[in-house]
Amino acid sequence: MRKYISAILLIVLVNSAFAQKVDSLQLLQDVNGGAVAFTPIATNAATFGNGYGTSNMAFIAKLRAYTTSILPVTLSSFKSKREANTVNVIWSTVSEANSDYFEVLKSSDGKNFTAIGIVRAANNSNQKVNYNFKDVNPIKGANYYQLNMVDLDGSSKKSIIVSTQFDIERADFSVYTDANNGTLALNVYSDKAKSAVFSIYDLAGKKIISKNIKLQPGSNSFGFNLNSNAKMIIAELVADGDTQSKKLFY
Secondary structure (H helix, E strand, O other), X not given: OHHHHHHHHHHHHHXXXXXXXXXXXXXXXXXXXXXXXXXXXXXXXXXXXXXXXHHHHHHHHHHHHOOOOOOOEEEEEEEEEEEOOEEEEEEEEEXXXXXXXXXXXXXXXXOOOEEEEEEEOOOEEOOOEEEEEEXXXXXXXXXXXXXXXEEXXXXXXXXXXXXXXXXXXXXXXXXXXXXXXXXXXXXXXXXXXXXXXXXXXXXXXXXXXXXXXXXXXXXXXXXXXXXXXXXXXXXXXXXXXXXXXXXXXX
16 A cells, blocks of 8 residues: 555656746856756746747746846857957847946966956846957967956856967958859958968869969958859968968858
């Protein structure tokens, strides 16, 4: 008899557990390092969206309403990228509650960080807000960045760490194609005046164009006609014996 009672209790407990839902977003530590709190939600307390658009956002808002912790700042993106001789640190928030400012932290080893700037926050917001900060003194090699998000009450939380490689002795290039007009735009950042060779190949290795170009310190822009039927091409830049290649659609 005791075995039957135990089995019945076990079934009831299992069914009860599956009759509730836990905010799965809390299973992952938020990018701002927020504490994780779990709150059971009845199955009829929220409706699932289709994974896209406002329906899904409404569902997430429902889940957030049942949690016991409020995240002062929710980051939707955080990245850094090289722009000419600077590194642009870019981030966005989708919600802010009593946020005061963002402290931009920098490190050369990814462990020891120091503050290099402050960006004022929106204080309170329930829509997307974009921010950026330019590091005008990047170091050669890896540059690591982190955000320290400070609230009006003085409390703070840190973001994930992102990095950008900055090699000031190497030419860096980007390519933009326009198949409708059969043109290609080349932008090259160079630390000094130098000669370079820019070439385009198809995937079979056939050379489509090859041009000798003169680079000046800073940004350099070039335009080329590229009449080709290739759907994917390989752009190659050779400067000071250094070869860089990028694959792109045309």
